Each structure stands twice: as structure tokens, then as C-alpha cells.
Amino acid sequence: MAAHLRAWKRCMSLAQRCTTMRQLKPIHAIFLTHGLHHNNYALSKLLAFCALSDSGSLSYASLIFTHIQTPNSFIYNTLIRAYSRSSQPQLALHYFHLMLKDYGSNLLAPDNHTFHFVLSACANAKWVLAGKQTHNWVLKNGLVLFDGHVQTALIRVYVECKVLDDACKVFDEIPCLDAIQWNVLMNGYVKCNMGSEALRVFRDMLMSGVEPDEFCVTTVLSACAQTGAVLQGKWIHEYVKKRNGMESDVFVATALVDMYTKCGCIDMAEEVFERMPKRNVFSWAAMIGGLAVHGYARKAIHCLDRMQVDDGIRPDGVVLLGVLVACTHAGLQEEGQLLLDDMENGYGIRPKHEHYSCVVDLLCRAGRLDEALQLIRRMPMKPLASVWGALLSGCRVHNNVDLAELAVEELLMLENDGVEEDGAYVQLSNIYLGARRGEDACRIRRIIGDRGLKKTPGCSMIEVDGKVNEFVSGDVSHLHRAQICAILELLSLELV
Numbered sequence: 311m312a313a314h315l316r317a318w319k320r321c322m323s324l325a326q327r328c329t330t331m332r333q334l335k336p337i338h339a340i341f342l343t344h345g346l347h348h349n350n351y352a353l354s355k356l357l358a359f360c361a362l363s364d365s366g367s368l369s370y371a372s373l374i375f376t377h378i379q380t381p382n383s384f385i386y387n388t389l390i391r392a393y394s395r396s397s398q399p400q401l402a403l404h405y406f407h408l409m410l411k412d413y414g415s416n417l418l419a420p421d422n423h424t425f426h427f428v429l430s431a432c433a434n435a436k437w438v439l440a441g442k443q444t445h446n447w448v449l450k451n452g453l454v455l456f457d458g459h460v461q462t463a464l465i466r467v468y469v470e471c472k473v474l475d476d477a478c479k480v481f482d483e484i485p486c487l488d489a490i491q492w493n494v495l496m497n498g499y500v501k502c503n504m505g506s507e508a509l510r511v512f513r514d515m516l517m518s519g520v521e522p523d524e525f526c527v528t529t530v531l532s533a534c535a536q537t538g539a540v541l542q543g544k545w546i547h548e549y550v551k552k553r554n555g556m557e558s559d560v561f562v563a564t565a566l567v568d569m570y571t572k573c574g575c576i577d578m579a580e581e582v583f584e585r586m587p588k589r590n591v592f593s594w595a596a597m598i599g600g601l602a603v604h605g606y607a608r609k610a611i612h613c614l615d616r617m618q619v620d621d622g623i624r625p626d627g628v629v630l631l632g633v634l635v636a637c638t639h640a641g642l643q644e645e646g647q648l649l650l651d652d653m654e655n656g657y658g659i660r661p662k663h664e665h666y667s668c669v670v671d672l673l674c675r676a677g678r679l680d681e682a683l684q685l686i687r688r689m690p691m692k693p694l695a696s697v698w699g700a701l702l703s704g705c706r707v708h709n710n711v712d713l714a715e716l717a718v719e720e721l722l723m724l725e726n727d728g729v730e731e732d733g734a735y736v737q738l739s740n741i742y743l744g745a746r747r748g749e750d751a752c753r754i755r756r757i758i759g760d761r762g763l764k765k766t767p768g769c770s771m772i773e774v775d776g777k778v779n780e781f782v783s784g785d786v787s788h789l790h791r792a793q794i795c796a797i798l799e800l801l802s803l804e805l806v
Contacts, residue, residue, distance in 0.1 A: 322355070330365050338374070350382050357385060361392035368392055372401075381412070387423045394431035402431035403440060420447070422457045429463035433470040441467035445480075455485070462491050469498030487518070493526045500529060505536035506780075524559045531565035540573035547582075560586065564593045571600025589617075591626050598632035607640030627659050634668040638675065646672045663689075667696040674704025679713050695724055702734060706741050714741045 328334050338356055353374060360371035375381065375389060386409040393402035406428050412418045420428075425448050432441035445464055453460045461484050468477035481487070481495050492515045499508035512530040515522060522530070527550060534543035547566055550556050557563065563586045570579035583589070583597045594617040601610040614633050617623045625633075630653060637646035650669045653661050666689050673682035682701055686693050698717045705714035721734045739755055781788065788794065 322352070326355070328356075328359055331360070331367050331370065334359060334366075334370075348379070350378065350380070350385065353378055354382075354385050354388065358388050361388050368396060368398075375405075383409075383418060383421060383424070386412075386418075387421075387427060390424060390431070391427040394427045394434060399431040399435040399437075402428060420451075422453050422460055425451070425453060426457075426459045426463050429460065429467050433463065433467045436471050438467070438471035438473055441471065442476075458488060458491075462494060465491060465494045465498075469494055469501070472498075472502055474498055474502060474504075487520060489515075489520055489523045489526055492520060492522070493529055496526065496529045496533065500532050500536060503536065505533035505539070508533035509537070509539060509542060524556060524562050527556065528561050528565040531562075531569045535565075535569040535572040538573050540570075540575060543569045543573060558587050560588050560590055560593060564590070564596050567593065567600065568596040571596065571603070574604075576600055576604045576606070589621055589623070591617075591623050591629060594621075594623060594625070595628045595632055598629055598636070602632050602636035602639060605639055607636040607642055607645075610636035611642075611645065625657055625659075627662060627665070630657065630659060631664055631668060634665060634672070638668055638672040641672075641676060643672060643676050643678070663691055663694060664696070666691075667694075667700060670697050671700040671704075674700050675707075677704070677708045679704050679708060679710050683713065683716075693720070695721060698724075699734075702738075709741070711741060711747070714738055 328337055334356060341352060341356065357371050357374045360366040360374065361368055371389060371392065375385065378385060386405055389405045390402045390409075393399060393405065396402075406420070406424065409418060409420060409424065425444060428444050429441065429448075432438075432444060441464075445467075448460055448464065461480070464480045465477050468474065468480065477495060477498055481491065484491060492511065496508045496511045496515075499505065499511065508530060512522070512526070512533070515526070527546065530546060531543060534540070534546065543566075550562060550566070563582055566582045567579045570576070570582065579597065579600050583593065586593060594613060598610045598613045601607075601613065610633050614625060614629065617625060617629070630649065633649060634646055637643075637649070646669050650661055650665060653659050653665065666685065670682045670685055673679070673685065679701065682704065686697055686701065689697070698720045702714055702717040702721070705711070705717060715738070718734045718738045
């Protein structure tokens with residue numbers, strides 16, 4: 311008995327000190343030689359390391375599971391949790407179904423942890439049907455009434471699947487909402503490009519007496535950026551200033567920079583950015599991207615040096631893309647091409663498709679269409695619609711019919727949702743008209759008519775007195791349409 315106790319203590323000590331799979335496998339062998347492979351508690355230690363540790367192995371955890379005769383709820387939950395956040399979330403449902411089979415035979419019941427992990431798998435994989443089935447199980451077990459983690463997971467499933475009506479139904483049935491649940495719903499509206507609804511949810515949250523945390527503020531600032539609601543963004547900024555420590559939070563400050571740049575207040579964005587006590591790569595990316603779209607290319611390039619010198623942060627692909635966009639908007643051809651050529655050697659980042667696409671656009675805007683085509687031919691990956699679309703736009707500006715026909719031919723060979731094809735036909739027709747090739751333009755127009763193509767209507771937004779107004783081309787439903795048209799007539803007379 312004493313020898314068995316010593317062996318138990320030794321095995322448990324080894325299991326607790328394990329840090330790599332290379333160490334775990336011989337420990338597993340020791341477990342087997344001492345007969346501990348029949349002990350669920352002992353094996354759960356090994357399985358938890360394999361499943362949940364960054365240096366573990368999920369496949370080895372599954373192998374251990376196959377040798378467990380009567381797995382308990384902790385073992386099932388460990389595997390379901392691990393697979394729910396892996397690249398194979400379907401295996402989380404596999405172990406959940408095995409657990410349900412055991413539930414029928416030996417009263418092994420799923421608990422609140424089980425349902426939370428299963429719902430996380432459904433959310434990560436965007437499985438709305440499996441999520442609804444699990445929702446039914448949750449209702450049968452009564453967990454939706456008192457377990458906050460399960461409630462949040464349910465909202466997240468419907469949010470990730472973009473079924474916001476169902477997300478709202480779950481949300482409205484929760485008796486005591488917390489900041490996390492408000493944030494998940496707001497984030498769902500932002501992801502669906504419904505920033506105005508996210509702002510409404512934020513106002514409801516404040517009226518309900520729940521104090522928003524850093525995550526809520528970051529989300530609502532994203533909604534302001536999405537809708538151009540600068541007045542509401544400024545109000546939230548004032549709110550942040552009054553909360554101790556929140557203004558110094560790197561993610562809140564970065565969201566403020568992003569909001570101000572997207573709402574056209576680049577000076578305010580720079581002011582927030584320069585006052586940040588700590589900046590990360592996302593902060594620099596937001597500032598550089600904002601400078602780029604506002605035409606401050608030299609400042610954006612200077613930031614690339616500053617982030618390395620001032621903060622010791624190496625730029626990532628997003629930062630470098632922002633600098634390339636700045637070069638494109640300012641027509642800095644040499645700087646853009648040099649940066650693309652130096653990305654791998656100078657920054658250790660292999661250029662992706664979007665980096666090549668940006669430089670192709672830069673060359674096309676400058677009228678260097680042949681060089682743009684050469685760069686496309688040198689790309690190490692297959693050129694996608696953005697590249698050929700940039701070349702086609704350049705051909706329209708510089709009246710190059712031959713390259714336009716090539717670009718359209720390449721666009722039509724790509725697998726896409728049809729939007730790029732529609733735009734390509736319209737652009738080619740306009741290019742033919744510009745080159746006075748009326749017959750070719752008519753031929754393309756017939757193709758457009760036969761396919762029933764319609765140009766996607768333009769959309770714009772403006773904030774007036776704290777309310778965001780959205781206008782879609784051809785839409786006549788705005789409440790103040792008559793007054794708007796009257797003002798436009800007055801303005802047009804002034805312009806004439």
C-alpha cells in the first residue's frame with residue numbers, strides 16, 4: 311500500500327511539472343506501468359495538459375480519451391472546450407454527442423460548462439442550426455435563467471451567425487444583463503454594418519444603469535466610426551475622460567484615434583495619439599491609416615520610422631499596407647515601389663496580395679500601365695479581382711483599350727460572386743465610348759442588358775444634430791426630401 315502511494319505521489323508530481331509533449335509521453339508510460347491508466351483523476355491531468363496547454367497536442371488528448379473506459383464530465387468538458395476553440399470545432403460536437411450517449415446509459419449529465427463550450431464551438435464555426443439545437447437543450451436544463459456564461463454564449467452564437475433577431479430575443483429574456491452581454495449584442499450590430507443600432511443599444515445600456523467597460527467603449531467607438539457619428543464619438547470621448555484610467559487604456563485610445571480619422575477629424579486623432587502613454591502596433595496602424603486616407607503621405611512614412619525609434623515596435627503587414635495606401639493617394643511612386651521591394655528584407659514580412667494590389671493601383675494612377683502589368687505578372691500568387699480591377703480603372707483614366715480588354719478577360723476568368731464581372735462590363739463599355747468605339751460599346755451594353763445587370767446604388771451618410779442620416783442613390787423616402795431638394799436648387803443657382 312505504501313509503495314502504491316509513493317508511486318501515486320511521484321506520478322502526480324511528474325504530471326504537474328510537465329511542460330512539453332516530449333516530457334509528457336514518458337510520464338504517460340510511467341502511468342501505464344503503475345496501473346494509473348484506469349484512474350480517471352490521474353488521466354485527466356495528462357489529458358488536460360494535452361488539450362489545453364499551448365505546447366500540448368489535441369490529437370494525443372483524443373488518443374488518451376479512447377483508452378478511458380468510463381470518462382467523467384470533467385474529461386468530456388476538457389475535450390469539448392479544447393476543440394471548441396480549435397480549427398476543428400466539429401469535434402467538440404462529436405464529444406458532446408458521445409457524452410449524451412453516456413448520459414443515457416450512466417446518468418452522466420452535461421452541465422453549464424458543457425453547454426458553454428458547445429455554444430462556443432457553434433459560434434466559432436457559425437453553425438446556426440447546431441446552435442439552435444443546443445439552445446433547446448439549455449432551455450430544457452433551465453440554464454438560460456441563471457447562468458451568465460451560457461446566456462452570453464447563446465447571444466454570441468446568433469451574433470456570429472448574423473441572426474440578430476434571435477440574438478435580441480435571447481438578450482431580452484435575460485433578467486439581469488451585464489456589460490459583457492451588452493457588448494456582444496453591440497458588436498453584432500457593428501459586424502453587420504448596423505452602427506446606428508449599436509449606438510441605440512449603447513444608449514439603452516446607459517439608461518439601464520449598467521456601466522460600460524473598456525470593451526463596450528471600444529465597440530461603440532467602432533460604431534461611431536462606421537456611421538460617421540462624430541458628435542456622439544466626441545461625447546463618448548468626454549465620458550472616457552471622466553472615467554479613471556480608461557483614457558490611458560491602449561485599446562480605447564486606439565479606438566478613439568480610429569473614430570476621429572474615419573469621421574474626418576485628423577487633428578483630434580493626432581492629439582489623442584500623441585497623448586497616449588502606451589501605444590501598440592494597432593495604434594500605429596490606426597494613425598498611419600488615418601494619415602493615409604487624409605492625404606498626409608509624408609507624415610505616414612515618418613510614422614513608420616517613429617514607431618520603431620520611439621516605441622521599439624516593428625511594423626506588421628497592416629502598418630506597411632497603410633503606408634503603401636498613403637503613397638498611392640499621394641502619387642509617391644518611387645517610395646511605394648521601394649517599400650514593396652524592401653518589405654521582406656527590411657521588415658521580415660512577405661508581401662501579400664493586398665500589398666501588390668496597392669502598388670499596382672499606384673502605378674496605374676500614374677499612367678504606368680505597362681509597369682503595372684509587369685508587376686502583376688511577377689506576383690508570387692494568383693492575381694485576384696482587386697489587382698485586375700485597379701488595372702482596368704487605370705485603363706479607363708488613360709484610355710488604354712488593349713489592356714482594358716486584357717483586364718476584363720482576366721476578371722471574367724476569376725471565380726467571384728458576379729459583382730466584379732458586372733463592374734468590369736460597365737467599365738469596359740465606358741472605355742469603348744471614350745475611345746469612340748461605339749459599336750463595341752453597344753455590344754457590351756447588350757451583354758449588360760441580356761444579363762439584367764444593374765449598377766449597385768451609391769450610399770452616403772451624414773450626421774446632423776447627433777442623428778445619422780443615410781442616403782441611397784435613387785431613394786426618395788427621406789422625411790426631409792423636399793427641403794433638401796429646395797436647398798440643392800438654391801445651391802445650384804449659386805454655382806451657376
